[in-house]
């Protein structure tokens with residue numbers, strides 16, 4: 220299957236923090252892949268900005284190395300890399316200082332699409348918005364891309380929204396959540412709303428429960444000082460898992476349009492019940508294996524921050540009343556694997572006898588490492604010997620379907636950046652969505668802080684604390700095994 224590539228309009232993309240980890244690992248390699256795919260027009264320009272003293276040649280050399288390191292070898296075309304690097308330039312700017320803004324103003328064009336990517340520490344999001352305005356660089360039609368985290372609670376998210384709103388209207392603000400840029404996540408909407416098969420069954424009458432797992436094998440590593448003030452609830456649940464939950468649970472929007480989709484997502488967040496203390500389990504990795512202990516990675520050796528969390532959520536609306544949603548995410552787990560699984564109820568009556576009774580269908584949507592979907596269906600075991608049933612997966616791996624080595628699937632960042640240039644906000648969080656998510660998250664965190672709850676220890680390389688299994692067993696269910 221050959222995917223269609225539609226070139227975007229000419230643009231100037233300014234990347235604040237263009238020398239940082241995210242820019243080198245994801246943003247620039249992604250832009251190179253879009254260039255290689257023919258999506259970038261001749262006169263597209265990328266301007267990096269950071270404090271370091273560097274010229275264009277130095278920056279191009281840095282990004283040449285990043286492409287060599289982070290782009291698949293099969294996509295490294297020498298002449299294409301050279302042409303791509305010619306589009307890059309560098310301006311030295313301190314987001315909070317005075318120097319460099321005139322040079323940036325001179326480097327950007329008013330007659331093309333302008334986007335400013337804030338790939339810097341969150342404390343600089345507000346100052347950057349202010350400076351762009353004050354220095355006369357921002358215009359009525361330009362866009363800003365804001366990285367995560369968007370606040371650390373409702374009050375800080377509101378304050379940031381208010382600062383951005385002083386200089387940009389909501390239609391100009393692209394709050395990025397790279398989970399929404401994943402092929403499978405968008406496919407989830409295609410599967411739900413492009414087929415007749417699933418939507419009639421997509422409710423509490425037919426769905427037993429839903430599991431969302433985002434498991435990482437890496438620990439906190441060098442991010443200890445940031446993570447210790449954040450934790451799995453703030454770093455992953457409030458944004459990424461919440462967004463996945465919204466797309467799974469929302470009502471069909473009237474059209475695939477940014478506000479129609481985001482209105483429906485917002486309704487889901489607002490319908491979430493408060494989480495009771497016995498409906499979540501927090502964990503912290505602790506073990507001697509290779510010295511992998513959260514407390515060794517964290518800033519505070521007494522830290523009570525969770526590196527794992529599992530929760531049971533309820534959505535109080537007609538569609539989902541009675542269907543629990545189980546979410547879990549954590550670091551230093553057994554596998555790096557993320558999936559959403561919709562577990563359908565068993566058929567109401569087994570005509571094949573009691574031993575063949577429990578045969579629910581499962582739709583599993585795999586987000587990483589290999590994006591794809593599997594539908595578990597029940598069939599007769601082939602051969603003689605009576606009517607014995609087996610479950611088989613109807614499997615669709617996007618890598619197999621879309622490209623010889625899977626490398627034709629655009630990475631989440633490159634897809635989202637192209638959406639910014641096209642002016643399509645469907646896959647970006649709106650300000651009210653982010654605030655609603657914090658309004659739900661804040662009391663849960665405040666509750667465990669007030670109670671002084673300690674996270675349960677779990678072995679690095681395990682599936683998390685035993686108590687997370689008990690959370691499921693209590694309801695007569697169990698977590699699915701997620702594999703790499």
Ligand code: NAP
Nearest residue numbers: 236237238239240241269270271313314338339341366367
């Ligand atoms: P990083 O590696 O620390 O890079 C920060 C960048 O900001 C550097 O280019 C730095 O260059 C520049 N910078 C720092 N202070 C500045 C100032 N006062 N004025 C102008 N530029 C300044 O950070 P990162 O990991 O790339 O993360 C960037 C943003 O993306 C953060 O908001 C982070 O939370 C978010 N994010 C990152 C990842 C990831 O995988 N890295 C994932 C999700 C979200 P100079 O020191 O030369 O100024």
